[in-house]
Amino acid sequence: MRRLTMQQVQNADLILSGAQIATLGSALTGYGIIENGALAIADGKILWVGKATDLPAHIVAKQTLDCAGKWLLPGFIDCHTHLVFAGNRADEFEQRLTGVSYAEIAKRGGGIRRTMTATREANEKTLLALAKKRAKTLLRQGVTCIEVKSGYGLDTETELKLLRVARRLGKELPVTIRTTFLGAHALPPEFQDNADGYIDLVCEEMLPQAHAEGLVDAVDVFCEGIGFNLEQTRRVFETARSLGLPVKLHAEQLSNLGGSELAAEFGALSVDHIEFLDEAGVKAIGASGTVATLLPGAFYFLKETQKPPIALLRQYKVPMALATDFNPGSSPICQLPLMLNMGCTLFGLTPLEALQGVTLNSARALGLSDRLGSITVGKQADILLMDISHPNQLAYEFGIDYIEAMWRAGQPIKL
Numbered sequence: 001m002r003r004l005t006m007q008q009v010q011n012a013d014l015i016l017s018g019a020q021i022a023t024l025g026s027a028l029t030g031y032g033i034i035e036n037g038a039l040a041i042a043d044g045k046i047l048w049v050g051k052a053t054d055l056p057a058h059i060v061a062k063q064t065l066d067c068a069g070k071w072l073l074p075g076f077i078d079c080h081t082h083l084v085f086a087g088n089r090a091d092e093f094e095q096r097l098t099g100v101s102y103a104e105i106a107k108r109g110g111g112i113r114r115t116m117t118a119t120r121e122a123n124e125k126t127l128l129a130l131a132k133k134r135a136k137t138l139l140r141q142g143v144t145c146i147e148v149k150s151g152y153g154l155d156t157e158t159e160l161k162l163l164r165v166a167r168r169l170g171k172e173l174p175v176t177i178r179t180t181f182l183g184a185h186a187l188p189p190e191f192q193d194n195a196d197g198y199i200d201l202v203c204e205e206m207l208p209q210a211h212a213e214g215l216v217d218a219v220d221v222f223c224e225g226i227g228f229n230l231e232q233t234r235r236v237f238e239t240a241r242s243l244g245l246p247v248k249l250h251a252e253q254l255s256n257l258g259g260s261e262l263a264a265e266f267g268a269l270s271v272d273h274i275e276f277l278d279e280a281g282v283k284a285i286g287a288s289g290t291v292a293t294l295l296p297g298a299f300y301f302l303k304e305t306q307k308p309p310i311a312l313l314r315q316y317k318v319p320m321a322l323a324t325d326f327n328p329g330s331s332p333i334c335q336l337p338l339m340l341n342m343g344c345t346l347f348g349l350t351p352l353e354a355l356q357g358v359t360l361n362s363a364r365a366l367g368l369s370d371r372l373g374s375i376t377v378g379k380q381a382d383i384l385l386m387d388i389s390h391p392n393q394l395a396y397e398f399g400i401d402y403i404e405a406m407w408r409a410g411q412p413i414k415l
């Protein structure tokens with residue numbers, strides 16, 4: 001027997017034993033299943049993971065939990081949401097059911113602008129309460145990290161207000177929040193027929209101020225016929241670059257403007273929606289290591305028929321993420337597990353691809369894959385304990401609460 005010195009002993013705060021583990025650590029190893037596994041957590045991070053029989057004797061736990069053969073998975077990550085807004089657009093939904101299109105509603109002054117008005121009128125407290133309810137809903141589904149975009153303020157004061165609310169969410173709930181500045185989401189009425197003037201405001205005032213207050217983790221633009229054109233998008237990206245901020249893009253959702261190629265040029269973290277992405281665009285994002293974020297909720301809700309080019313994305317080995325795009329206009333669906341199912345049924349993903357889409361690839365889409373997104377030693381211990389027979393079950397059926405326990409940064413989360 002080898003004698004252990006005090007120095008060799010490693011204290012774990014918690015050891016989860018007797019588990020099936022899906023580490024989801026790399027595209028190459030698929031689910032990364034470890035049967036009869038154990039996982040040690042120390043200081044909020046994963047200290048050790050492997051077969052229970054290989055757990056080194058020098059790792060000593062303050063507390064051990066027998067998982068009784070249930071599954072451990074990394075916490076889910078929703079890498080695209082518009083979580084902070086006031087009001088709803090149920091009446092526009094009714095209009096759409098009679099045949100009026102999303103683009104037509106936007107042209108008539110509805111859509112994003114409607115939500116802007118309600119959001120400008122709401123105070124920070126109200127917005128926080130609304131956003132908290134939504135974030136808690138995601139949390140209970142096993143979501144431990146949420147990206148939150150601004151974009152319903154469309155003036156400096158309100159855009160900053162939304163980002164502050166997002167930051168507060170991360171302080172008040174056990175969830176990692178990443179903020180994305182989306183000032184260039186739609187044209188506010190003050191700048192009717194003067195999109196370039198609005199982009200001046202975004203680049204010269206809004207974004208620099210939001211950044212100076214430490215409110216911005218990434219920068220996004222709605223690059224679309226009913227949004228902003230390529231030249232305007234480029235200007236926002238250049239401002240982001242000058243401030244050292246990474247970019248992402250709402251691209252190729254309703255048409256192909258070539259936004260993804262521009263995003264690739266700026267080394268974007270992700271391009272999102274991309275139903276109308278063509279091979280040249282796929283090639284470009286493949287070369288820049290940009291993640292393709294698929295948003296089946298918006299596809300479904302808008303009754304879109306053009307599907308994202310999944311086969312090409314596979315061919316060019318573009319990592320695919322899945323997210324809710326939760327927002328009041330195109331995806332009022334606060335359900336990340338449902339996106340796993342929709343990713344498979346609507347877009348033809350495999351259950352494994354879908355699961356990778358809400359874990360490691362979602363972390364990549366936020367530039368966080370070095371610390372979140374898989375059960376890997378050294379990463380933050382965001383862990384789900386699930387009563388399932390195999391992780392492929394998660395894309396197959398939804399609506400059932402499989403979560404028995406969850407931890408965020410090693411701390412148990414009360415469900």
Ligand code: NIG
Nearest residue numbers: 112222298325327328329330
């Ligand atoms: O991601 N495309 C732009 N933004 C949202 C929709 C916002 C809205 O309609 O309020 C989206 O689909």
Ligand code: FE
Nearest residue numbers: 080082250325
């Ligand atoms: Fe969106």
